[in-house]
Amino acid sequence: MKNKKIINKILIAPYTIWMIGFIVIPLLFIIYYGFTTKRGDFTFNNVVDFFSLIHLKSFYLAIRLSLLSTIICVVLSYPLALIFREGNFSKKSFIIYVFILPMWMNSLLRIFAWLTLLEKKGVINLILSFFKLPNINIINTDAAIIFGMVYNFLPFMILPIYNSVMKIDENTINAALDLGASKVTTFFKIILPLSVPGMVSGITMVFIPALTTIVISKILGGGQVLLIGNVIEQEFIESSNWHLGSGLSIILILFIFITMALTSKYYDKEGGNFL
Amino acid sequence: MAKKLIDLVNISKSFDKDLIIDDLTLSIKENSFVTLLGPSGCGKTTILRIIGGFTSPDKGQVFFDGEDITNLSPNKRQLNTVFQKYALFPNMNVADNIAFGLRVKKKSESYIKDKIKYALKLVNLDGYENRQIDALSGGQQQRIAIARAIVNEPKVLLLDEPLGALDLKLRQEMQYELIRLKNELGITFIYVTHDQEEALTMSDTIVVMNQGYIQQMGTPEEIYNEPENAFVATFIGDSNILPGKMIEDYLVEILGSKFKCIDSGFGKNKLVDVVIRPEDVELVEKDSEKAILKGVMTHSIFKGEMYEMECKSNDGFEWLVHSTILKEPGTEVGIYVEPKNIQIMNKPQSEDEKALDVEELDE
Numbered sequence: 302m303k304n305k306k307i308i309n310k311i312l313i314a315p316y317t318i319w320m321i322g323f324i325v326i327p328l329l330f331i332i333y334y335g336f337t338t339k340r341g342d343f344t345f346n347n348v349v350d351f352f353s354l355i356h357l358k359s360f361y362l363a364i365r366l367s368l369l370s371t372i373i374c375v376v377l378s379y380p381l382a383l384i385f386r387e388g389n390f391s392k393k394s395f396i397i398y399v400f401i402l403p404m405w406m407n408s409l410l411r412i413f414a415w416l417t418l419l420e421k422k423g424v425i426n427l428i429l430s431f432f433k434l435p436n437i438n439i440i441n442t443d444a445a446i447i448f449g450m451v452y453n454f455l456p457f458m459i460l461p462i463y464n465s466v467m468k469i470d471e472n473t474i475n476a477a478l479d480l481g482a483s484k485v486t487t488f489f490k491i492i493l494p495l496s497v498p499g500m501v502s503g504i505t506m507v508f509i510p511a512l513t514t515i516v517i518s519k520i521l522g523g524g525q526v527l528l529i530g531n532v533i534e535q536e537f538i539e540s541s542n543w544h545l546g547s548g549l550s551i552i553l554i555l556f557i558f559i560t561m562a563l564t565s566k567y568y569d570k571e572g573g574n575f576l
Numbered sequence: 577m578a579k580k581l582i583d584l585v586n587i588s589k590s591f592d593k594d595l596i597i598d599d600l601t602l603s604i605k606e607n608s609f610v611t612l613l614g615p616s617g618c619g620k621t622t623i624l625r626i627i628g629g630f631t632s633p634d635k636g637q638v639f640f641d642g643e644d645i646t647n648l649s650p651n652k653r654q655l656n657t658v659f660q661k662y663a664l665f666p667n668m669n670v671a672d673n674i675a676f677g678l679r680v681k682k683k684s685e686s687y688i689k690d691k692i693k694y695a696l697k698l699v700n701l702d703g704y705e706n707r708q709i710d711a712l713s714g715g716q717q718q719r720i721a722i723a724r725a726i727v728n729e730p731k732v733l734l735l736d737e738p739l740g741a742l743d744l745k746l747r748q749e750m751q752y753e754l755i756r757l758k759n760e761l762g763i764t765f766i767y768v769t770h771d772q773e774e775a776l777t778m779s780d781t782i783v784v785m786n787q788g789y790i791q792q793m794g795t796p797e798e799i800y801n802e803p804e805n806a807f808v809a810t811f812i813g814d815s816n817i818l819p820g821k822m823i824e825d826y827l828v829e830i831l832g833s834k835f836k837c838i839d840s841g842f843g844k845n846k847l848v849d850v851v852i853r854p855e856d857v858e859l860v861e862k863d864s865e866k867a868i869l870k871g872v873m874t875h876s877i878f879k880g881e882m883y884e885m886e887c888k889s890n891d892g893f894e895w896l897v898h899s900t901i902l903k904e905p906g907t908e909v910g911i912y913v914e915p916k917n918i919q920i921m922n923k924p925q926s927e928d929e930k931a932l933d934v935e936e937l938d939e
């Protein structure tokens with residue numbers, strides 16, 4: 302008994318050290334910086350500054366873009382999940398890999414790839430010009446950022462939704478058809494409600510990283526579109542104002558905690574563990 | 577004569593190259609109670625799924641009321657299914673489950689409310705309207721599944737082992753309820769079970785299946801009293817199956833002794849299988865004139881309405897005997913069988929009839 306406890310402790314030790322070193326201590330630093338001035342005096346100003354017009358604006362923008370991307374991801378994921386479910390093709394796992402595969406590549410690289418594709422004189426426009434077609438001009442706009450978010454986070458939506466749609470017993474769906482429901486009715490009355498847990502874990506896995514993204518908005522927004530993540534980054538790096546950066550972060554972290562607490566009721570633990 | 581309602585014509589179906597249903601043809605009359613009976617994995621559910629439209633046959637056609645419905649989607653078919661594993665909607669409570677089909681058909685809420693009440697009463701679950709599905713026992717779920725199907729008043733009800741999860745008493749009650757329901761509503765029942773007793777008590781036609789073939793189709797009496805082959809005989813009730821030789825018409829040789837029988841037309845010296853039901857084996861005094869074979873009692877168990885005994889005849893065959901009169905193990909007895917109780921069957925012949933192989937039967 303005792304031995305087992307000691308072994309357990311030894312096994313847990315690396316994680317505990319990792320957690321303390323990389324999560325707890327940085328968090329304590331953020332809290333310390335967030336509530337102090339440069340001179341080290343206690344203050345609420347950094348935290349309250351989150352609610353200044355300029356910061357609220359970039360926070361609102363971040364929420365708007367990440368919500369839109371999340372909705373687009375949901376709308377794209379369902380048809381795919383249903384096709385996977387219904388499909389008789391034996392290469393199911395292959396198709397799933399097509400979606401997972403890009404995740405093995407550094408996301409920074411992938412975003413840069415889209416930059417070269419979408420740029421004013423980028424690959425896509427070159428091809429369009431070649432065929433004498435009108436050029437697209439979305440780089441450095443909200444649209445480009447939404448595009449980047451959807452592209453980057455879509456797999457995190459597809460997998461949990463696919464997972465929970467796959468878990469629905471075939472006969473539950475057959476029963477709805479049997480009782481006269483059309484495929485559309487069956488989707489809205491049976492499949493959608495039964496996959497809510499997967500959808501919720503997908504939403505948390507897309508919405509929160511999208512909300513706090515720095516890279517996508519920086520590269521595809523060309524510095525023209527400032528999201529809350531970019532504002533915080535600027536405070537830390539360009540203005541070297543760690544105190545304000547930490548203050549803003551505290552509110553953002555609180556916001557994320559509240560969001561997660563609200564959705565945890567529906568959170569599908571199994572689906573979440575899929576990755 | 578009742579008209580044909582459902583016709584399966586030359587249906588074949590394979591899964592991953594395994595032939596599950598092989599060229600099956602079956603007619604189901606309006607208002608009948610047809611039971612598909614067979615061991616696990618013989619393709620009963622597959623046939624129901626083909627009739628319900630959840631899987632399409634590789635070959636053959638399905639007709640409903642004379643109309644080809646082979647490719648009609650399930651929501652357009654005038655039949656309802658009670659699925660083997662209930663398949664209730666876990667995101668809805670009992671009332672919403674039952675109401676599902678009616679809401680799809682846009683019935684009025686007051687009509688729906690009455691129907692729910694009526695259906696719950698029928699399945700002995702009044703007052704369960706607001707229960708969640710996962711708060712029900714298996715047997716209760718099964719009954720809700722029945723209620724959900726019947727409120728739609730379908731022309732045909734497909735039931736896949738609907739009483740499997742119920743205890744004996746409730747099962748018998750539900751058997752009566754289902755028969756009453758069928759007669760009241762004038763629904764045609766296609767019923768799947770692997771419980772032969774249930775099949776015998778409920779149906780007016782039994783289809784005995786094994787490995788995708790129909791072994792025999794007939795009334796319960798025909799199936800029980802005149803099994804066409806050894807598979808049917810063993811599957812329906814207990815029986816003694818013996819190798820025999822038809823010496824001539826009305827005379828069969830079993831275990832080296834000659835028995836009179838009432839079958840003819842097999843030819844001379846033809847090898848056959850002989851079925852004798854255990855209740856038809858008469859144990860007589862060993863010196864009696866009636867005794868055709870002699871043997872020794874080996875086992876006896878009291879079963880309530882009769883004794884189940886085993887008797888080893890001199891040639892080594894173990895006879896299963898049902899009788900109200902006990903013969904103690906060790907007693908020497910004579911064996912006699914009335915000619916009318918000897919059922920002669922052809923031996924399996926062709927490759928096709930391999931399906932009859934009794935060895936395969938493991939229920």
Ligand SMILES: Nc1ncnc2c1ncn2[C@@H]1O[C@H](COP(=O)(O)OP(=O)(O)OP(=O)(O)O)[C@@H](O)[C@H]1O
Pocket residue numbers: 591592596614615616617618619620621622623660770
């Ligand atoms: N979707 C499927 N894919 C592959 N094989 C299947 C499929 N459905 C059924 N089978 C196979 O077909 C055979 C018949 O199955 P079926 O479900 O019809 O049996 P059953 O007679 O209903 O048995 P039980 O009494 O156990 O319910 C089985 O061997 C089964 O493994």
Ligand SMILES: [Mg+2]
Pocket residue numbers: 620621622660736
């Ligand atoms: Mg079955």
